[in-house]
Amino acid sequence: MRPRVGVVLAAGRSQRLSAVTRDGSKALIRLGGVTLVERAVRGLLVCGLEEVIVVVGYHAGPVAAIVNNVSPGRVRAIFAEGWEAGNGTSLAAAEPFVVDEELFVLVTADHVFGEGALAGLMAVGDPAVLVDEAPGPDAWGAGTRVRLVDGMALAFGKQLPDPSIDCGAFVLPHRIFEYQRMAAAAGDTSLAGAVTALAAAELLLATPLSPGTWWHDVDTPADVPLVRGLLRRSLKKESDGPISRRLNRPISTRISMALAPLRLSPNLVSFLALLLGASAALLLGLGYGIVGGIVVHLTSVIDGVDGEVARLQLRAGPAGAFLDGLLDRMADAAILAGLGVWALTESTDALALILTVGATTGAMLSMASKDRIAALGLPPPPEQPMGYLLGGRDGRLLIVAVGAVVGQPLLALGAVVLTSVVSLGLRAFFVWSGAGRSN
Amino acid sequence: MRPRVGVVLAAGRSQRLSAVTRDGSKALIRLGGVTLVERAVRGLLVCGLEEVIVVVGYHAGPVAAIVNNVSPGRVRAIFAEGWEAGNGTSLAAAEPFVVDEELFVLVTADHVFGEGALAGLMAVGDPAVLVDEAPGPDAWGAGTRVRLVDGMALAFGKQLPDPSIDCGAFVLPHRIFEYQRMAAAAGDTSLAGAVTALAAAELLLATPLSPGTWWHDVDTPADVPLVRGLLRRSLKKESDGPISRRLNRPISTRISMALAPLRLSPNLVSFLALLLGASAALLLGLGYGIVGGIVVHLTSVIDGVDGEVARLQLRAGPAGAFLDGLLDRMADAAILAGLGVWALTESTDALALILTVGATTGAMLSMASKDRIAALGLPPPPEQPMGYLLGGRDGRLLIVAVGAVVGQPLLALGAVVLTSVVSLGLRAFFVWSGAGRSN
Numbered sequence: 001m002r003p004r005v006g007v008v009l010a011a012g013r014s015q016r017l018s019a020v021t022r023d024g025s026k027a028l029i030r031l032g033g034v035t036l037v038e039r040a041v042r043g044l045l046v047c048g049l050e051e052v053i054v055v056v057g058y059h060a061g062p063v064a065a066i067v068n069n070v071s072p073g074r075v076r077a078i079f080a081e082g083w084e085a086g087n088g089t090s091l092a093a094a095e096p097f098v099v100d101e102e103l104f105v106l107v108t109a110d111h112v113f114g115e116g117a118l119a120g121l122m123a124v125g126d127p128a129v130l131v132d133e134a135p136g137p138d139a140w141g142a143g144t145r146v147r148l149v150d151g152m153a154l155a156f157g158k159q160l161p162d163p164s165i166d167c168g169a170f171v172l173p174h175r176i177f178e179y180q181r182m183a184a185a186a187g188d189t190s191l192a193g194a195v196t197a198l199a200a201a202e203l204l205l206a207t208p209l210s211p212g213t214w215w216h217d218v219d220t221p222a223d224v225p226l227v228r229g230l231l232r233r234s235l236k237k238e239s240d241g242p243i244s245r246r247l248n249r250p251i252s253t254r255i256s257m258a259l260a261p262l263r264l265s266p267n268l269v270s271f272l273a274l275l276l277g278a279s280a281a282l283l284l285g286l287g288y289g290i291v292g293g294i295v296v297h298l299t300s301v302i303d304g305v306d307g308e309v310a311r312l313q314l315r316a317g318p319a320g321a322f323l324d325g326l327l328d329r330m331a332d333a334a335i336l337a338g339l340g341v342w343a344l345t346e347s348t349d350a351l352a353l354i355l356t357v358g359a360t361t362g363a364m365l366s367m368a369s370k371d372r373i374a375a376l377g378l379p380p381p382p383e384q385p386m387g388y389l390l391g392g393r394d395g396r397l398l399i400v401a402v403g404a405v406v407g408q409p410l411l412a413l414g415a416v417v418l419t420s421v422v423s424l425g426l427r428a429f430f431v432w433s434g435a436g437r438s439n
Numbered sequence: 440m441r442p443r444v445g446v447v448l449a450a451g452r453s454q455r456l457s458a459v460t461r462d463g464s465k466a467l468i469r470l471g472g473v474t475l476v477e478r479a480v481r482g483l484l485v486c487g488l489e490e491v492i493v494v495v496g497y498h499a500g501p502v503a504a505i506v507n508n509v510s511p512g513r514v515r516a517i518f519a520e521g522w523e524a525g526n527g528t529s530l531a532a533a534e535p536f537v538v539d540e541e542l543f544v545l546v547t548a549d550h551v552f553g554e555g556a557l558a559g560l561m562a563v564g565d566p567a568v569l570v571d572e573a574p575g576p577d578a579w580g581a582g583t584r585v586r587l588v589d590g591m592a593l594a595f596g597k598q599l600p601d602p603s604i605d606c607g608a609f610v611l612p613h614r615i616f617e618y619q620r621m622a623a624a625a626g627d628t629s630l631a632g633a634v635t636a637l638a639a640a641e642l643l644l645a646t647p648l649s650p651g652t653w654w655h656d657v658d659t660p661a662d663v664p665l666v667r668g669l670l671r672r673s674l675k676k677e678s679d680g681p682i683s684r685r686l687n688r689p690i691s692t693r694i695s696m697a698l699a700p701l702r703l704s705p706n707l708v709s710f711l712a713l714l715l716g717a718s719a720a721l722l723l724g725l726g727y728g729i730v731g732g733i734v735v736h737l738t739s740v741i742d743g744v745d746g747e748v749a750r751l752q753l754r755a756g757p758a759g760a761f762l763d764g765l766l767d768r769m770a771d772a773a774i775l776a777g778l779g780v781w782a783l784t785e786s787t788d789a790l791a792l793i794l795t796v797g798a799t800t801g802a803m804l805s806m807a808s809k810d811r812i813a814a815l816g817l818p819p820p821p822e823q824p825m826g827y828l829l830g831g832r833d834g835r836l837l838i839v840a841v842g843a844v845v846g847q848p849l850l851a852l853g854a855v856v857l858t859s860v861v862s863l864g865l866r867a868f869f870v871w872s873g874a875g876r877s878n
């Protein structure tokens with residue numbers, strides 16, 4: 001069975017980080033606009049947990065205030081008496097709140113997980129610990145090492161010589177509280193003590209970190225910029241086209257990180273991007289090719305920011321994606337119309353109009369056909385070739401920007417028509433050859 | 440467990456239908472371009488069966504020739520010695536071919552089922568018979584009645600006074616062949632005899648026909664036009680807009696029925712519809728408003744034919760739906776561009792171009808947003824209001840047709856922009872209010 005409840009340990013103080021926290025709680029360090037404790041909570045909710053209990057201690061008031069705001073009714077803070085003794089004691093405070101759960105998830109607030117890093121652990125359905133089997137030397141040096149035998153974790157400890165370390169994420173049975181009391185009676189009030197006692201007596205699966213995901217423990221001031229960088233780089237998407245990947249994302253992710261502390265709504269950012277696109281359209285329509293082209297490229301860069309901000313703050317959802325898609329397409333149409341109005345001054349009117357409608361249709365269909373393929377339940381065609389043919393949004397806006405800067409609106413429209421036709425043809429070909437195979 | 444194999448009984452002769460069959464096999468009567476036996480086979484394949492055995496007897500050669508062509512490797516004909524004795528004897532011939540199946544589906548070729556009529560029966564996973572609990576008086580008069588007690592079928596017979604009749608579709612266990620031998624030994628070589636023996640000894644579930652679906656037994660010459668009408672009316676779709684439902688479908692379904700004997704590929708029809716749309720675009724671009732408008736409306740009518748032909752002949756699939764969607768959108772873009780070129784002669788160029796791009800964008804997005812909603816896994820918004828606001832394809836093409844006939848291209852473009860904006864706004868509103876509820 002999948003666990004239903006998560007526990008986040010956010011009670012501890014960190015003297016090593018006092019330069020960053022100014023002696024406040026480590027759980028309140030903001031990365032990408034979100035405090036560590038909120039990121040931990042949202043990370044668990046995104047994984048499908050129904051309820052999250054956050055154990056607070058040091059600077060309990062400010063931490064609880066943030067926690068109780070995340071998703072009232074699903075998330076709440078509880079205070080751990082004697083949290084100073086160690087995070088094993090903090091864990092003990094959660095016992096009355098998970099009394100009905102066969103299994104629950106445990107993470108500590110100072111561990112940051114990349115998208116999907118916890119998914120494997122959640123799916124196991126048995127007591128388990130997430131382990132990093134190939135940590136970097138710094139992480140290994142600071143980490144709690146795990147002795148692994150046959151896929152089971154047998155012991156935990158900072159002094160073990162083993163190469164694997166635990167990632168601070170567990171699926172635990174209710175009996176962990178008995179083991180915690182045993183360890184505490186023996187003088188060990190740490191979480192590692194409780195988990196070691198469990199692993200010695202019962203089977204504890206070691207779930208390896210999924211490839212392509214990441215985690216990091218925020219322990220020293222040097223970790224803060226490091227995790228910020230990891231977060232920023234994780235905003236890229238597999239499906240990004242080549243222009244987006246090389247030209248746009250390096251800029252847009254930095255903008256997103258810079259905007260993050262403002263906690264703008266991603267939907268507001270989507271509207272601002274449309275406004276920028278409309279400005280580009282106006283400039284192009286008035287024949288200001290160079291400025292217009294630059295603003296078109298800016299629109300292309302800003303295109304990524306709404307989604308990045310949403311993912312950075314774990315607030316991404318289908319309704320936002322729907323709005324983003326709709327507004328992007330409107331911006332594209334406006335930009336192409338602007339280019340068309342400019343082109344009217346340079347060619348026969350009918351040609352300019354037909355090319356503009358063709359380019360608009362191509363732009364709309366190249367995006368719509370992907371959705372239609374998904375809606376019809378067909379296997380998705382590879383997007384790589386479309387990207388290199390500049391058939392994606394990133395390529396299309398680059399063509400428009402370059403065409404505008406060099407003062408060739410009609411040529412740019414024609415090029416958009418051409419790349420759209422080729423990309424659509426390719427996509428249709430993949431659908432048909434795929435349909436042929438599956439029959 | 441779901442059955443994997445189907446058996447179609449197509450061995451019988453029908454003297455009552457000899458006027459229609461010219462003394463050939465009843466299984467070869469064509470309705471909607473497809474013989475009864477092929478329709479029965481495809482109906483089972485569409486339901487997900489992996490293999491279909493067709494029992495042939497009377498005019499075995501021509502029937503087998505058709506059967507072996509439907510889906511070689513999945514469908515084959517077998518000959519029943521002594522088929523003249525009755526359809527129980529025909530069933531017996533299938534025994535060696537379903538020897539490994541715990542359950543199999545049995546239908547007779549002369550029973551026509553509407554879309555979805557067999558789905559409930561297939562899903563039961565136990566021996567069952569499909570029953571019509573409220574047949575019309577003619578069907579009841581000619582039908583095999585079923586005695587129902589507590590959802591079980593207890594007896595079958597033409598002389599029973601019970602109100603329910605069986606629809607000629609069964610899920611049967613392998614033991615049916617023993618019961619058939621018992622019935623035959625007692626002198627009853629009919630299918631009803633075998634099934635009655637089964638129902639007397641074991642539990643046989645009675646699955647009621649799903650509401651909104653239909654079936655019909657082709658038994659007399661009068662049934663032929665009747666079933667043809669049922670097939671034609673079943674080509675309408677729940678999702679049809681009001682213009683489509685009232686103006687277009689009554690014509691397009693008749694065209695589809697008339698074209699059916701030609702067995703044109705639905706994809707070819709899609710291409711022909713695009714060609715028609717392109718002709719309309721050319722006429723509009725040259726300013727031939729009245730003829731152009733009429734051809735636009737014709738395009739709107741023909742729009743339905745490809746899908747209708749595909750469903751009529753049980754050949755609908757996602758790759759065809761993808762192509763249809765793509766070509767429809769291209770036709771729309773061409774028609775709007777034609778209207779735009781015409782409008783250039785009647786207004787300032789920039790206004791005509793901007794309205795044309797706006798109308799094209801609206802047309803593309805109103806279709807694309809539905810797919811995007813499906814692709815994102817969001818609940819579909821109600822389409823009724825869009826239909827009455829003329830925001831669907833049917834409404835949009837009507838606006839264009841009327842605008843063209845009355846010589847107002849610019850006004851028509853403006854109206855398309857307006858209805859698209861309102862429909863899109865409504866759809867976005869539903870997505871947002873739905874997303875709010877589900878959070």
